[in-house]
Amino acid sequence: MxxxxxxxxxxxxxxxxxxxxxxxxxxxxxxxxxxxxxxxxxxxxxxxxxxxxxxxxxxxxxxxxxxxxxxxxxxxxxxxxxxxxLKKNDELHPAQLAMIQCQGTQCGYCTPGFICSMAQLAQDSKNENVVIDSKRAKNYLTGNLCRCTGYDSIIEASTKMDLTSLPDLNxxxxxxxxxxxxxxxxxxxxxxxxxxxxxxxxxxxxxxxxxxxxxxxxxxxxxxxxxxxxSLKNIPELAHITRSATHITIGATATLEQCSRELESDFPEFSRLLRIFASPQIKNSATLVGNMMNASPIADSIPFLKSADARIHLLSPTGERVVDINEFFLEGYKKMDLKPQEIVTHISLPLNGLSFKLYKVSKRKDLDISAVTLAIGFEKKGDQLLRFQLSLGGVAASVLRLKTLESQMLNRALAEKDFIHLFNEIDPLITPQSDVRGSSDYRRLLVRNLLLKFFHEVEGAL
Ligand SMILES: Cc1cc2nc3c(=O)[nH]c(=O)nc-3n(C[C@H](O)[C@H](O)[C@H](O)COP(=O)(O)OP(=O)(O)OC[C@H]3O[C@@H](n4cnc5c(N)ncnc54)[C@H](O)[C@@H]3O)c2cc1C
Ligand code: FES
Ligand code: FES
Missing domain, CATH: 3.10.20.30 (Beta-grasp domain)
Structure with a gap:
């Protein structure tokens, strides 16, 4: 010890x-x-x-x-x-050199942070043998703000780093x-x-x-x-994402960056959603379990986890139990079926052939908090839905899974009027608030339009 x-x-x-x-x-x-x-x-x-x-x-x-x-x-x-x-043997790091050459700094207050993000961009691009274009640079720099230089010269510097002379930082x-x-x-x-x-x-x-x-x-x-x-971070078995024939199991300390990378083939839509979740710096630290346990009605992962019927693995001094996420979250703000001495060790996701459509609406695309989120897990055959699992965030005190309304969408030819009818039934059940991210009416309209968006995307794919 x-x-x-x-x-x-x-x-x-x-x-x-x-x-x-x-x-x-x-x-x-x-x-x-x-x-x-x-x-x-x-x-x-x-x-x-x-x-x-x-x-x-x-x-x-x-x-x-x-x-x-x-x-x-x-x-x-x-x-x-x-x-x-970053400087080794009196030689500036290629990120520092490029920043000077492209005049990417004025007051300099943001510059050390940009340089560190650019150093990760350089390291990953070299390892993956990928050329840095401006889109890749912007993705790595989503979490860095500059108030005076303007981003053009910083992005130019990022694309001009000399990847052949990266120092070994180990x-x-x-x-x-x-x-x-x-x-x-x-x-x-x-x-x-x-x-x-x-x-x-x-x-x-x-x-x-x-x-x-x-x-x-x-x-x-x-x-x-x-x-x-x-902190559970030093327990090796909790840091991994593992796959069996029937489940994916995500350890309590697996980060969102890990989830985005390792869930790509089984849950590509969730991986895509995570690309517009926070910034690289946040996703390199934040965990999926932490996002779920924060229990916010606008947490971006919870609608997906509810629609996917995730299971929560809990540990307490007296034993272990596994709970369906749709029973784990109780009605009301941040209410959970969690005992005082209990913690989450894993989340497991069934591999049962469901496809997903996940929607996040926020004022900005990157690094912003959601106004409304919608997750739909579905299976279709021909022009009919065989399974339809719907969760909504940002419209009530907790993320809602609307199980009672799901069955009416099954086993009938997909039609726009059914989605409008579905919205009319959802409307009295939700209680969206008005705040800086949008009025209550705006949030209701978003729910309606996202349902129609789902219909057109799925119908288009048929
Ligand atoms: C700049 C910024 C941007 C953000 N953007 C987004 C965004 O786009 N979308 C979004 O949904 N969220 C966003 N967040 C919120 C936050 O990053 C996420 O909620 C994140 O996933 C939390 O994970 P964590 O590991 O950091 O949790 P922590 O802060 O460590 O913990 C969060 C809560 O979970 C509990 N907890 C953690 N692990 C366990 C466990 N194993 N068992 C029991 N309880 C546990 C903690 O006690 C705490 O109550 C953002 C935050 C910041 C600062
Ligand atoms: S000081 Fe702004 S992210 Fe840390
Ligand atoms: S150089 Fe001044 S904030 Fe970026």
């Missing part, structure tokens, strides 16, 4: 204890390390000024994350590279693999190595922290003060 965090920052191995282990990574870098290249602007994962690169001792590639919402203890067993660490450190128990003041964090160890800690009812992309924002806004916490 260790009582310190084992982490490498720009190749220097450090043992972190006390208050420092509970700080955010950006605060630690800036105030303890003097690594002030990393900037903080929004402190809520939205602007990318605080972007750094991380990778665990067992991973091959670095990935970008937002250091403003990452806690130091989350970096246990990880290598961190900041903008200061430090080849072998980290200590023991479990961690850390305490400071009233705060405690447990980082167990096995599920049976995790189970013993559940009696203390720790708050489970996964990617902290929800909890880190709440912390920075002063709306959550951590006390007893547990």
């Amino acid at each position: 260790r009582n310190f965090i084992d982490v490498s920052i720009n190749g220097v191995r450090q043992k972190i204890q006390g208050i420092d282990a509970f700080r955010t990574l950006s605060d630690f870098l800036r105030y303890e390390q003097g690594a002030t290249g990393t900037k903080v602007v929004c402190a809520e994962g939205d602007c990318g000024a605080c972007t750094v690169l991380t990778k665990s001792g067992t991973e091959e590639n670095f990935k970008s994350i937002n250091s403003c919402i990452a806690f130091m203890w989350q970096l246990d067993g990880q290598e961190v590279v900041t903008v200061e660490g 430090s080849a450190i072998v980290f200590d693999s023991a479990s961690v128990e850390l305490e400071f003041d009233r705060q405690k964090i447990y980082l167990p190595q096995t599920l049976s160890e995790a189970r013993t800690y559940l009696r203390e009812v720790p708050k489970i922290v996964s990617g902290a992309t929800d909890l880190g924002v709440l912390h920075n806004k002063g709306r959550w003060s951590p006390q007893v916490m547990m």
Whole structure:
């Protein structure tokens, strides 16, 4: 058992204890390390000024994350590279050189964050042997904002990086693999190595922290003060997505980026939806289980999980149970069938031949919160639907699965009037709110139009 965090920052191995282990990574870098290249602007994962690169001792590639919402203890067993660490042997990194050559910076406040995202773009493009065009550059830079230079020169710099001279950022450190128990003041964090160890800690009812992309924002806004916490990130079996003949099983610490990549062949529509979910930095940290357990009525994954009849695998000090997601979420805002000492270990998705159409409507395409979401799982034969499983988000206190209305769409020739009729039946059941993302009437109209969109897309495919 260790009582310190084992982490490498720009190749220097450090043992972190006390208050420092509970700080955010950006605060630690800036105030303890003097690594002030990393900037903080929004402190809520939205602007990318605080972007750094991380990778665990067992991973091959670095990935970008937002250091403003990452806690130091989350970096246990990880290598961190900041903008200061990209330069090797006095040679600037190709991302830095290209930024200078293309005049991609003015005030410079956003630049270190852009450079770190560009360094991941360069690494992945070299590994995958892919030429960087402006579309690929934009996808990697979705999570970085610049207020003064304008994006043209930054995108040009991204496409002009010399991929033949990328420095090796690995430090080849072998980290200590023991479990961690850390305490400071009233705060405690447990980082167990096995599920049976995790189970013993559940009696203390720790708050489970996964990617902290929800909890880190709440912390920075002063709306959550951590006390007893547990992270499952050091339990190897929970980090994977596995496939059997009948199911896909997603571990509690599998990230959204992993889901987007590894679910592509079985659930291409979900993988596509994840491409417009948040930014690369968020998806490199955030987990699917964390998105589900945040239980927001506008969480982008829940409508899909409900329409797919996902099953939730729960662990408590007294045993395990598996619950159908449609029984797990109860009526009301963030209400779940979750006991105080229970945690989620896995989500499983049946492989039963359903196809999916998933819709997210938001004010901006990228990095925006949904106004309304719609997920339909379906099977069709000829011009008829044999199965039809409908979930709606953003129109009530929780995501709705409308099982009672589903059967009326089955085994009849698809017709537009049936979808209009379906909307007329849904309309009195939903209670959308008016807020900055849209009025109640607008949300109702979206539901109607998305149902018609589904009809035209499916009819078009016939
Ligand atoms: C800039 C930004 C953009 C975002 N964009 C989107 C978006 O486009 N769509 C969207 O839906 N969301 C979005 N989010 C919200 C957030 O990123 C997601 O909800 C994310 O999936 C949360 O996962 P996490 O691992 O970071 O969860 P955490 O923050 O670690 O935890 C979230 C909740 O889940 C609980 N929890 C986590 N793991 C477990 C477990 N194993 N057992 C029991 N409880 C658990 C935690 O206790 C906590 O209550 C965004 C957030 C930010 C900051
Ligand atoms: S400071 Fe804006 S994302 Fe971290
Ligand atoms: S260079 Fe000033 S914010 Fe980007």
